[in-house]
Amino acid sequence: xxxxxxxxxxxxxxxxxxxxxxxxxxxxxxxxxxxxxxxxxxxxxxxxxxxxxxxxxxxxxxxxxxxxxxxxxxxxxxxxxxxxxxxxxxxxxxxxxxxxxxxxxxxxxxxxxxxxxxxxxxxxxxxxxxxxxxxxxxxxxxxxxxxxxxxxxxxxxxxxxxxxxxxxxxxxxxxxxxxxxxxxxxxxxxxxxxxxxxxxxxxxxxxxxxxxxxxxxxxxxxxxxxxxxxxxxxxxxxxxxxxxxxxxxxxxxxxxxxxxxxxxxxxxxxxxxxxxxxxxxxxxxxxxxxxxxxxxxxxxxxxxxxxxxxxxxxxxxxxxxxxxxxxxxxxxxxxxxxxxxxxxxxxxxxxxxxxxxxxxxxxxxxxxxxxxxxxxxxxxxxxxxxxxxx
Ligand SMILES: Nc1ncnc2c1ncn2[C@@H]1O[C@H](COP(=O)(O)OP(=O)(O)OP(=O)(O)O)[C@@H](O)[C@H]1O
Ligand SMILES: [Mg+2]
Numbered sequence: 001x002x003x004x005x006x007x008x009x010x011x012x013x014x015x016x017x018x019x020x021x022x023x024x025x026x027x028x029x030x031x032x033x034x035x036x037x038x039x040x041x042x043x044x045x046x047x048x049x050x051x052x053x054x055x056x057x058x059x060x061x062x063x064x065x066x067x068x069x070x071x072x073x074x075x076x077x078x079x080x081x082x083x084x085x086x087x088x089x090x091x092x093x094x095x096x097x098x099x100x101x102x103x104x105x106x107x108x109x110x111x112x113x114x115x116x117x118x119x120x121x122x123x124x125x126x127x128x129x130x131x132x133x134x135x136x137x138x139x140x141x142x143x144x145x146x147x148x149x150x151x152x153x154x155x156x157x158x159x160x161x162x163x164x165x166x167x168x169x170x171x172x173x174x175x176x177x178x179x180x181x182x183x184x185x186x187x188x189x190x191x192x193x194x195x196x197x198x199x200x201x202x203x204x205x206x207x208x209x210x211x212x213x214x215x216x217x218x219x220x221x222x223x224x225x226x227x228x229x230x231x232x233x234x235x236x237x238x239x240x241x242x243x244x245x246x247x248x249x250x251x252x253x254x255x256x257x258x259x260x261x262x263x264x265x266x267x268x269x270x271x272x273x274x275x276x277x278x279x280x281x282x283x284x285x286x287x288x289x290x291x292x293x294x295x296x297x298x299x300x301x302x303x304x305x306x307x308x309x310x311x312x313x314x315x316x317x318x319x320x321x322x323x324x325x326x327x328x329x330x331x332x333x334x335x336x337x338x339x340x341x342x343x344x345x346x347x348x349x350x351x352x353x354x355x356x357x358x359x360x361x362x363x364x365x366x367x368x369x370x371x372x373x374x375x376x377x378x379x380x381x382x383x384x385x386x387x388x389x390x
Contacts, residue, residue, distance in 0.1 A: 292317075338357040
């Protein structure tokens with residue numbers, strides 16, 4: 001049978017001996033509820049019990065309002081009454097879009113619902129077809145986000161390239177001016193300022209290019225512990241004296257193949273953010289290590305703030321973790337941190353993490369973020385480890 005199996009046929013346990021209609025209702029992947037005029041659920045199929053999270057037989061007899069959010073119950077009751085007095089035709093799933101519903105454990109979710117007026121033993125009732133829309137809505141939101149980011153990437157790349165050329169002229173001419181003016185000339189201060197402003201702008205352009213995945217593309221072995229040690233030394237004084245720095249570096253070398261300038265930038269951006277989140281006081285912990293990333297780990301990414309997990313493949317990864325004891329983030333902030341130009345800081349440009357995401361993405365790596373307001377933040381960056389096959 002194996003060889004002839006039809007892959008598109010999903011076999012579900014239908015009631016043997018029942019009519020095909022009954023078998024379809026019993027085996028339907030959509031939930032089916034039969035609700036009487038009294039607003040109680042008269043019958044439900046296994047999919048409905050699964051969607052609402054009850055035991056088998058756990059829906060029958062319960063008021064359907066238990067599965068409607070409290071704030072919408074009055075409206076729902078009015079609509080039910082209207083349905084029973086006026087409904088003559090079925091209402092489709094797409095007609096109203098998804099509506100909020102509640103599972104047995106109180107968790108709210110979005111459901112698509114179709115209503116079909118039926119007559120059972122001479123009395124009017126309504127059959128509700130219920131579909132859990134959570135996954136579809138998540139996928140749609142992810143798609144919209146991906147499209148928005150793609151447009152921003154194209155825009156940033158174009159702008160950054162043009163600015164790069166302009167800035168080369170600005171900085172070059174300022175340099176030249178500095179060389180040909182006398183020490184005492186009043187123009188020197190102005191030329192110096194022009195050169196420094198030009199350099200700062202050029203740094204921003206580099207971050208934009210990195211976000212766009214168009215920074216340097218060197219590929220060489222990079223040992224993460226060594227790089228982390230060097231970077232911390234560079235940034236030590238910027239963190240402030242109230243910040244204690246702890247390092248837990250792997251005893252074995254953690255080698256990835258990639259662009260050392262880009263990975264250093266990743267570390268710098270994460271450490272600078274951590275420092276800003278601690279406002280001069282706290283503990284910064286930097287770890288390195290190796291990790292075997294499994295399918296399961298990649299799937300569990302859906303439950304945390306994560307970037308790049310969709311494209312990553314299982315295998316050995318080099319890890320750098322930057323943890324701080326700073327202000328932390330709420331869920332709404334975590335959602336947007338990798339968006340370019342998103343910043344909660346007065347003077348923030350919102351390019352640091354966008355650049356981090358660009359570099360990590362270009363290395364086919366992933367980033368996981370755990371954070372709670374007031375409890376600090378941990379960024380875990382995983383980059384494919386150098387192996388013979390890579
Ligand atoms: N370690 C952290 N702790 C708390 N919040 C953080 C941390 N790292 C990032 N954030 C949040 O993410 C936002 C975006 O960070 P990102 O580095 O991209 O931009 P920025 O730091 O605001 O500006 P810049 O372009 O100068 O880096 C921050 O404004 C902040 O709200
Ligand atoms: Mg930053």
